[in-house]
Amino acid sequence: xxxxxxxxxxxxxxxxxxxxxxxxxxxxxxxxxxxxxxxxxxxxxxxxxxxxxxxxxxxxxxxxxxxxxxxxxxxxxxxxxxxxxxxxxxxxxxxxxxxxxxxxxxxxxxxxxxxxxxxxxxxxxxxxxxxxxxxxxxxxxxxxxxxxxxxxxxxxxxxxxxxxxxxxxxxxxxxxxxxxxxxxxxxxxxxxxxxxxxxxxxxxxxxxxxxxxxxxx
Numbered sequence: 001x002x003x004x005x006x007x008x009x010x011x012x013x014x015x016x017x018x019x020x021x022x023x024x025x026x027x028x029x030x031x032x033x034x035x036x037x038x039x040x041x042x043x044x045x046x047x048x049x050x051x052x053x054x055x056x057x058x059x060x061x062x063x064x065x066x067x068x069x070x071x072x073x074x075x076x077x078x079x080x081x082x083x084x085x086x087x088x089x090x091x092x093x094x095x096x097x098x099x100x101x102x103x104x105x106x107x108x109x110x111x112x113x114x115x116x117x118x119x120x121x122x123x124x125x126x127x128x129x130x131x132x133x134x135x136x137x138x139x140x141x142x143x144x145x146x147x148x149x150x151x152x153x154x155x156x157x158x159x160x161x162x163x164x165x166x167x168x169x170x171x172x173x174x175x176x177x178x179x180x181x182x183x184x185x186x187x188x189x190x191x192x193x194x195x196x197x198x199x200x201x202x203x204x205x206x207x208x209x210x211x212x213x214x215x216x217x
Contacts, residue, residue, distance in 0.1 A: 001175050002052070004161065004183035008035040008042050012186040014049050024052035026105070026127075026163070026183040028083070029059065040076060047077035055105045055125075057083035058093070066093035074102050081105045081124060086114045091121040098122035105161065112146040119156040125181065130174075131164035140164070144177050168192045 002023035005013055008031040016022045025046050032039045043056045056076070058069040070082035070093060081103035084090040094104045098121070105125040106118040110133060118126045128147060130140030147160050162174045165184035168191045174182050208214075 001179065002181040003189060004053075004055075004181055005189065006031070006163070006165070006183040006185050008032050008037070008046070009186070010035075010042065010045050010049065013046060016186055016189065017049055021189060022050055022052070024054060024079075024081075024181070024183075025050050026055040026083070026161075028055075028057050028107070043073070043080070044076050047079055050079070052079060053081040053103055053105075053125075054079055055081045055083040055107075057107070061085075061087070061089060063089040063092035063096075066090065067096050070097045070102065070104075071100075083107050083127075086118060091117055094118065094121040094123050098124065107163070110143070112143065112150055115143075115147040115158075115160075116150055119151060119158040123158045125159050125161040127161045127163040127183070129164035130162055130170055131166040133164075134166070140170075141173050141177065144174055144179055148178050168194075 003021050004024040004026050005016055005022050006026045008027045013022060013025055035042050047054050056073045058066045060066045060069055066084055073082055074080045082097050083105040084093050086106050086108050090106060094106055098104045103124040105127060106123040107127040109115050109126050109128040115126045128143050133140040133143060144162055159180035161181040161183060162179040163183050165171060165182055165188055168188060171182050171192060
């Protein structure tokens with residue numbers, strides 16, 4: 001499974017990248033706003049840190065302008081994935097941009113029907129939003145499973161990029177189902193390392209090290 005980091009925080013991306021935990025980055029207008037930086041500037045810096053796909057989202061809602069914005073975004077770096085919304089216009093833009101050889105991430109997916117359309121339009125990535133479905137008492141993992149089954153049935157190459165990841169359990173559940181990629185905030189990825197028994201065992205080891213006066217260097 002590939003790990004994408006869902007943030008525009010350059011420092012957080014760089015820290016995780018040093019540990020080998022970053023296969024790509026996803027951004028959106030809300031994350032760009034939070035960074036307080038110009039979209040082209042911060043995206044260019046992220047692309048200089050990460051070698052994998054960096055999703056940069058268009059701001060337009062009509063297909064023609066989405067395509068124009070997408071063409072401008074891909075000029076930033078060779079690893080840009082143009083992010084478009086799952087609307088008819090977004091699918092039209094996806095078809096054009098993917099036909100030109102650009103990576104396209106179709107976002108805001110909430111149904112298997114939508115995911116099927118995105119794959120037909122040539123999407124590189126489909127981004128189903130797990131957490132937002134859970135928020136309205138629907139099973140986000142069921143959607144991941146449905147998409148996995150459909151894509152495998154017909155050999156679609158579109159990668160399932162599980163988004164709106166809220167917990168470490170979301171990540172392991174996606175791994176069990178077979179999502180190709182997850183994108184999560186840095187804090188959620190870091191939370192995967194935490195376990196109370198690890199903490200408890202370390203306390204015992206440290207106490208024994210201290211009492212025995214053990215030193216290595």
